[in-house]
Amino acid sequence: MIPLERRSFLALTGVSTAAVVLGTGHPAAAGYDGKVPPAPFTLGVASGSPLPDGVVLWTRLAPEPLAADGHGGMPRRPYTVHYEVADDAAFRRVVARGQALASPELAHTVHVEVRGLRPNREYFYRFRAGDEISPAGRTRTAPGPRDTPTELRFATASCQAWYHGHFTAYEHMATEDLDVIFFLGDYIYEYAINANNLWRQGVPMPAPEHNTETVTLEQYRLRYALFKTDPNLQAIHAHAPWLVTTDDHEVQNNYADEWSETGITPADFLRRRAVAYRAFYEHLPLRAVSLPDGPSMALYQRLGWGRLAEFTMLDNRQYRDTYPAGAVIDNSPERHNPDRTILGTRQERWLYEGIARTRATWNLLSTGVVMAQIDRDTGPGELYSNDMWDGFPANRDRLFAALQRSSATPVVLSGDIHRHVAAELKTDWRDPDSAMLGVELVGGSIGSDGDGADTDSFGPLWLSNPHVKLYNARRGYLTGRLTPTELTSEFKTVPYVTRPGAPITTAARFVTEAGRPALNREV
Amino acid sequence: MPDVVRRLRATGEVGRIRLSWEGEAYHPLVDHYAVYASIDGADETLLAKTVYATFVHSGLGGRARTVRYRIVTVDAAGRRSRPSSSVTGTSVESVAVSGLALATVGTFDHKSLELALAPNGYAQFPTRFPNDVDFTYGVHAPGTDWAYLHPGPADAWAGRKAHRFTLHFDLSPVPPADPWLAIWLIDTHATNPGTVTIGLNGTPVRDVALEKGATRGSLEGDATLPGTTLKPSYVELALPRAALAAGENTVTIDKPAGSWHAYDAIGVFTRP
Numbered sequence: 019m020i021p022l023e024r025r026s027f028l029a030l031t032g033v034s035t036a037a038v039v040l041g042t043g044h045p046a047a048a049g050y051d052g053k054v055p056p057a058p059f060t061l062g063v064a065s066g067s068p069l070p071d072g073v074v075l076w077t078r079l080a081p082e083p084l085a086a087d088g089h090g091g092m093p094r095r096p097y098t099v100h101y102e103v104a105d106d107a108a109f110r111r112v113v114a115r116g117q118a119l120a121s122p123e124l125a126h127t128v129h130v131e132v133r134g135l136r137p138n139r140e141y142f143y144r145f146r147a148g149d150e151i152s153p154a155g156r157t158r159t160a161p162g163p164r165d166t167p168t169e170l171r172f173a174t175a176s177c178q179a180w181y182h183g184h185f186t187a188y189e190h191m192a193t194e195d196l197d198v199i200f201f202l203g204d205y206i207y208e209y210a211i212n213a214n215n216l217w218r219q220g221v222p223m224p225a226p227e228h229n230t231e232t233v234t235l236e237q238y239r240l241r242y243a244l245f246k247t248d249p250n251l252q253a254i255h256a257h258a259p260w261l262v263t264t265d266d267h268e269v270q271n272n273y274a275d276e277w278s279e280t281g282i283t284p285a286d287f288l289r290r291r292a293v294a295y296r297a298f299y300e301h302l303p304l305r306a307v308s309l310p311d312g313p314s315m316a317l318y319q320r321l322g323w324g325r326l327a328e329f330t331m332l333d334n335r336q337y338r339d340t341y342p343a344g345a346v347i348d349n350s351p352e353r354h355n356p357d358r359t360i361l362g363t364r365q366e367r368w369l370y371e372g373i374a375r376t377r378a379t380w381n382l383l384s385t386g387v388v389m390a391q392i393d394r395d396t397g398p399g400e401l402y403s404n405d406m407w408d409g410f411p412a413n414r415d416r417l418f419a420a421l422q423r424s425s426a427t428p429v430v431l432s433g434d435i436h437r438h439v440a441a442e443l444k445t446d447w448r449d450p451d452s453a454m455l456g457v458e459l460v461g462g463s464i465g466s467d468g469d470g471a472d473t474d475s476f477g478p479l480w481l482s483n484p485h486v487k488l489y490n491a492r493r494g495y496l497t498g499r500l501t502p503t504e505l506t507s508e509f510k511t512v513p514y515v516t517r518p519g520a521p522i523t524t525a526a527r528f529v530t531e532a533g534r535p536a537l538n539r540e541v
Numbered sequence: 542m543p544d545v546v547r548r549l550r551a552t553g554e555v556g557r558i559r560l561s562w563e564g565e566a567y568h569p570l571v572d573h574y575a576v577y578a579s580i581d582g583a584d585e586t587l588l589a590k591t592v593y594a595t596f597v598h599s600g601l602g603g604r605a606r607t608v609r610y611r612i613v614t615v616d617a618a619g620r621r622s623r624p625s626s627s628v629t630g631t632s633v634e635s636v637a638v639s640g641l642a643l644a645t646v647g648t649f650d651h652k653s654l655e656l657a658l659a660p661n662g663y664a665q666f667p668t669r670f671p672n673d674v675d676f677t678y679g680v681h682a683p684g685t686d687w688a689y690l691h692p693g694p695a696d697a698w699a700g701r702k703a704h705r706f707t708l709h710f711d712l713s714p715v716p717p718a719d720p721w722l723a724i725w726l727i728d729t730h731a732t733n734p735g736t737v738t739i740g741l742n743g744t745p746v747r748d749v750a751l752e753k754g755a756t757r758g759s760l761e762g763d764a765t766l767p768g769t770t771l772k773p774s775y776v777e778l779a780l781p782r783a784a785l786a787a788g789e790n791t792v793t794i795d796k797p798a799g800s801w802h803a804y805d806a807i808g809v810f811t812r813p
Contacts, residue, residue, distance in 0.1 A: 094620070123569070123570075229768070233591060234573035235617055236590075236615075279732050280753060289566045290592050292567055312568075
């Protein structure tokens with residue numbers, strides 16, 4: 019950091035710049051300067067939801083991030099947080115400045131929606147509270163809606179069980195040249211953390227308040243804080259803007275709308291969902307529109323990367339129907355009820371309208387759980403996981419019908435299973451010769467399930483489905499390079515995560531042509 | 542300030558008191574409710590924090606306990622309401638405490654440890670109990686002859702079939718009123734606890750849907766340890782006197798649906 023620039027940032031009063039005030043009712047963010055506890059930026063910075071003219075900037079004031087009450091060691095009063103955005107990493111050419119209010123209602127997080135930036139450009143940002151200055155982050159804006167960029171470089175990540183391993187995958191991801199990162203769910207896990215599941219070596223056992231399933235807001239906040247203390251997670255947030263969705267563990271395993279598998283009544287479970295969504299919003303770079311109202315969170319969204327790609331971020335938990343016949347895995351007649359939905363009626367309508375309107379070459383659809391049909395009976399019978407899109411075949415059929423009417427090539431990005439899987443999406447799953455609609459790239463977990471192996475006991479099951487072209491049971495991430503003519507996807511793995519320092523390997527590389535979707539394996 | 546909860550109610554059952562209340566959940570957002578309790582006149586302490594508008598104060602044991610409760614609402618900004626009005630609840634005394642034992646297996650102590658294969662030897666069940674449990678009071682010993690875990694048809698390790706546990710005991714004479722059966726469980730399966738069918742001398746008595754537990758009772762056997770995740774539950778019901786016989790009687794516990802449950806103790810009692 020340049021001392022001169024630091025001084026000018028410290029001197030900034032910012033009263034004339036736009037204030038962004040979220041969820042507090044205060045008329046402006048100015049006027050809450052004052053002595054901030056030392057070293058409050060312990061959880062890093064982040065950016066997200068890039069538009070052609072702006073991006074969301076995030077940070078949290080938390081001098082004691084693991085304070086048991088979930089308030090991060092902050093006094094119960096609001097603080098003004100100043101931000102600046104620059105063209106350069108040294109902050110010599112600052113292009114935007116402003117302030118936001120960090121309030122105890124939102125655990126002293128801020129979500130600044132910067133506008134007025136130029137399209138398709140790299141920017142750098144940082145925050146100040148009192149005399150404290152945050153680490154700097156790098157972000158970028160999307161291309162203009164009518165531009166056709168020559169390429170998009172992205173990565174996907176999911177399932178970061180902090181206690182199962184080190185985030186070495188993120189350490190390597192942060193060395194990649196990336197425009198955006200898609201996070202596909204399970205940012206936290208709700209489970210108690212104790213000697214049974216702390217496989218991450220070299221860290222002390224978290225305090226007893228972590229040894230319980232998260233139910234209250236303070237517990238969810240504490241869980242995000244614990245995970246976000248990881249330096250590699252902070253580094254990858256600071257590396258590129260994120261687009262995020264949830265899966266189940268942000269609330270509770272296998273939940274569906276207001277239904278909990280542990281028998282919590284819907285009325286009580288919605289109260290829990292409300293605090294879980296609140297903590298999710300607080301800790302991710304989301305727009306104010308996603309600030310939950312009680313148990314409802316507007317999470318699904320559509321963004322663009324010029325004419326090259328449309329990004330469709332789906333919410334596959336908040337509105338889904340419960341298991342068709344009460345079992346996670348079955349092939350019940352109820353599965354095929356045409357009314358079944360994983361997205362909910364409104365999100366489905368919004369999705370199909372968007373698919374019909376897009377003029378992009380590619381449509382990247384992000385969803386938490388696997389979309390491809392996976393028959394889990396390796397014999398003549400059929401069994402399906404109702405926790406995945408397989409529990410909602412009618413919804414999948416409606417989506418595929420909409421995609422078939424669009425000229426954009428669909429690429430589905432998903433997670434959940436802690437395995438790298440590449441699958442071709444078929445118009446008729448029973449006919450291997452039927453047309454290919456698109457491809458699905460399932461990125462393995464960042465940490466969940468520990469070290470893993472190249473394959474495991476589920477490998478034959480997945481690979482017995484002829485449209486599945488890759489199965490790898492190691493931890494890692496996925497990268498993609500999109501051009502107007504092709505997508506190159508690489509599945510990256512690390513050989514271990516319980517101890518740090520693993521090298522990175524490209525386990526597989528596929529090329530998919532625009533308009534002729536298939537998985538052509540190169541590596 | 543967050544709202545003070547209203548309509549705080551307490552309902553006693555065997556071993557526990559159920560609390561429920563009403564209050565605004567979302568505006569402002571409730572971080573949690575802090576439940577304070579004074580047990581049998583002792584000083585008030587923080588019993589639990591929950592985001593739900595219900596709480597089950599469990600682990601009270603078989604004796605009747607009287608507890609006074611108050612609740613403080615804590616919101617997302619960390620603000621605390623004043624305490625609610627207090628309510629007092631009393632747990633129901635178990636027949637295992639108040640009754641006279643006619644036959645028992647194990648000790649009613651929230652532990653499975655004195656039973657066969659406890660606390661985690663369930664994998665040996667198919668070889669140790671190939672014909673399930675058939676236990677005669679006064680003849681057999683709990684530590685070798687009554688398995689701590691009763692498998693259900695959902696359990697592949699026990700052959701995916703219904704299992705019957707049988708208890709024989711002598712009565713002479715037949716008591717003048719219905720005796721009671723007490724089944725204490727230290728835990729059940731969290732998502733698929735299933736049902737048990739109770740029979741007396743070949744006559745069906747009742748089907749009982751078991752409560753959801755924590756899926757830990759197959760691995761650990763002491764629900765009195767601090768921080769235990771085990772979720773004990775209780776089944777207590779009258780046995781119809783008309784179905785009793787002088788001499789040998791037989792109670793059967795069938796598990797026609799669901800996964801396992803883990804026993805603490807079972808017994809037949811006359812009520813005082």
